[in-house]
Amino acid sequence: MHWLGRVFRSQRLSAVLVLGLLILGAVVAFSIAGPAFVDVDKALVGAVQPSQPPSSEFLLGTDSQGRDMLAVMVVATPQTLKMGVIAGLVGIGIGLLLGLLAGFFGGPLDTIVRVTSDSLMTVPGIAILIIIAANVESMSIELMALTVASLAWMNPTRTIRSQVLSIRERGYTAVARANGQRELEILFREIMPNLLPYIAASLVGAINGAILATVGLESLGLGADDVHTLGTTIYWARRYSAILRGQWWWWGPPIALISLIFIGLFLLSMGLDRIANPTLAGLPRWRLRRRKRRSVKAAIPAVAAFGANGAQGTQPVLRVDDLRVVFETQAGIGAAVDGVSFTLRPGERMGLVGESGCGKTTMASALMSMIRSPGYIDGGTVVLAGEDLLTLREPEMRRRRLKEIALMPQAAMNSLNPVMRIRDQLTDAILAHEPQTSQQELATIVTTALEKVGLPASVADRYPHQLSGGMKQRATMAIATVLQPKLIIADEPTSALDVVVQRQVMMTLARVQEELGAATILIGHDMGLIAQFSDSIGVLYAGQLVERGDIDVVLDGPRHPYTRLLVESLPDMATRKDFVGIPGLPPPLFNRPAGCRFHTRCPFAFERCYREEPVLQDVAGRAVACHLYPEHNDLPPLPSTVTVGSDVVLTNGSTANAANEVQP
Secondary structure: OHHHHHHHOOOOOOHHHHHHHHHHHHHHHHHHHHHHHOOHHHHOOOOOOOOOOOOOOOOOOEOOOOOEHHHHHHHHHHHHHHHHHHHHHHHHHHHHHHHHHHHHHOHHHHHHHHHHHHHHHOOOHHHHHHHHHHOOOOOOHHHHHHHHHOOOOHHHHHHHHHHHHHHOOOHHHHHHHHOOOOHHHHHHHHHHHHHHHHHHHHHHHHHHHHHHHHHHHHHOOOOOOOOOOHHHHHHHHHHOOOOOOOOHHHHHHHHHHHHHHHHHHHHHHHHHHHHHOHHHHOOOHHHHHHHHHHHHOOOOOOOOOOOOOOOOOOOOOEEEEEEEEEEEEOOEEEEEEEEEEEEEOOOOEEEEEOOOOOOHHHHHHHHOOOOOOOEEEEEEEEEEOOEEHHHOOHHHHHHHEOOOEEEEOOOHHHHOOOOOOHHHHHHHHHHOOOOOOOHHHHHHHHHHHHHHOOOOHHHHHOOHHHOOHHHHHHHHHHHHHOOOOOEEEEEOOOOOOOHHHHHHHHHHHHHHHHHHOOEEEEEOOOHHHHHHHOOEEEEEEOOEEEEEEEHHHHHHOOOOHHHHHHHHOOOOOOOOOOOOOOOOOOOOOOOOOOOOOOOOOOOOOOHHHHOOOOOOEEEOOEEEOOOOOOOOOOOOOOOOEEEEOOEEEEOOOOEEEOOOOOOO
């Protein structure tokens, strides 16, 4: 239960949690200590004078059967709690097990669990419970609890399953997988802590529901035989017309105790929620002001300029040949990455650009062997340091992740586990590969990793919500580089950051990458940052690499029409010119056009482009996939209009009707 201890360690108890514990503690103390102060024999029929109102002798009065109501409450309360806790724990236990298995592993088990729980929820549960209870000859407390629990697991199962389905796809679970953690480790370290609020809420609901169900059955006379509970007390009060006779002290105390139990459990759930999610608790204003003043003092060290070139003439650290990633769904089969090939030298920085949906992130996932169903790697090789990663089994690939190939996923704020301190997340990543590392060595490695990315050592003890966007991105960078990998894949590392922080993050990444001598693939949309950071560039369109070469060569004189339009679409701050957009959209995954995939948007398309798919060829010192070569040496000037469907897209970005236009 390491994960549970980590969640509760060093947490301040909230007022809500304390209040809930006090209320429940008072009820439990009343149940346990009551017999020491109250004669429980007075709970027997005829033990005292009947129908007496509350007085100094009988604090809660007596019922018409001659029972002291205070003694009845002392006897009945623990039995009601016992039934509720047993039924709640059994119900939530079944729901947790089925919800975890169905949500995390999916497949036929998920279908069976979902259909079964959905079907049973359509059955009127109270009617089933009445039938069962009415036909049991001797009902005990335990049997009553199990009867209620048999119909109390469906809602927790649905709740936990839905949360697991959501959490398993979040960034920090992908990072844990990329860091080499096993599936069971991910389940207990990454998913279970995030499920705690939902488990607590489900447990509260299960116990409340169980108490309500048992009270309802007992009010109908279907409770346990010869056992005092709060429900049976209400039953006898109803049977002997206590309300009509004005004997409020007969039915009032059990209802008050039931209400206190419900309120205590509700407050307890809220308190647990705040512990599991530190962002809900917040900080006092004076502490926030102090933290802000301290954070301003954290200086970012100056770093060397961009552009550390890869080692010329060396063997490539990464060779990708004919990589193909396919997604197979009811909508069809489509290749998100189709025949991509390239190499990277040690220390080389390659920028990977293209519009959204062109396959950049999918290719990064394929390099990490992290394609999830309904996708799969359909072919190709990914050779890292002489070893084909695609031939490795999952346990072998897990050992390579983070240690040899590391991923910095996009959206750092979603890539860090919100309920774990930065130290724990770094430690988990290290221990997944080097379990023999001592605590002293771990502390040194964590501090060094944070300092390398410009973060003070104190950040290790903070939660992600206590960090700024730039600090979160640096923390993600520290995790990705802590084991000094040979290849770093940075997927949009500056997304959602302002331009000043973007440059700081990129300078830090450049310095760390240069110190490690690692090759880097930088995925992004910001051509300016790509140009500053990268040595080479690859342009992806509709899953295919259409141009690849040195960054200066490609951007100064693009040879593929798509690259040309990407460069032309960038605003020029030095000169005044018309803004040029790219007409249309990339083709959908399951409906790729025949021939060149860019021909539907290309201003230079001709007959061959519609029927024949181009291949990469050497053109002016770079690789280009275009039918204009080798007949041409360069791209012609952009035409004044480009016809796309029934519209003419002018090079200034406006549109006009194309009825009388001629196709370029």
